[in-house]
Amino acid sequence: GQNIDQPTEMTATEGAIVQINCTYQTSGFNGLFWYQQHAGEAPTFLSYNVLDGLEEKGRFSSFLSRSKGYSYLLLKELQMKDSASYLCAVMDSNYQLIWGAGTKLIIKP
């Protein structure tokens, strides 16, 4: 079966750095997405990786290792507004997204 694993919840301090990991086992691979979802709101796109390596976009970076079935989302200079759930999703061979359950990130002052 297809499976996406990510931690249920993480806590970090304002101004610090946090890394949210995602491991996957899917039927085929056509890229990995990270989405952010604030409570009661729609998920919004953060990043996409299809090749191995690091993609940097401002305070957020996403890393992919296809051989290890592994990705992480790195958030730097954390702000209170970064408190949200972070969803990892893999596009399989049928171009359908397989979703993880999300990681709830709590930022403390």
Place this chain on the structure above:
Amino acid sequence: ETGVTQTPRHLVMGMTNKKSLKCEQHLGHNAMYWYKQSAKKPLELMFVYSLEERVENNSVPSRFSPECPNSSHLFLHLHTLQPEDSALYLCASSQDQLHGSLSSYNEQFFGPGTRLTVL
């Protein structure tokens, strides 16, 4: 209006009611999706429409009935639901991967969702 809109935002219904959820996208996309989001569970893909044809139906009970009259609108008709159907129902749209640009990754854009409670 921009992006993806959904109505209603909140819905409370009894098990014998019939109601419909509406989704509209203003992004010029050709694929639309219905997802179910329950607490602490992964997003569950329910239905996918590409170029107004249903291309995916993930073993969804028949009490959920989708309708896609054109590429901008998507409905989810609900009847005789169960309490366990209470969840957040999200609509999304994208450029269909198979018909989109090979150089783009065609991310999905989500609406704000309908919070459904079945009594």
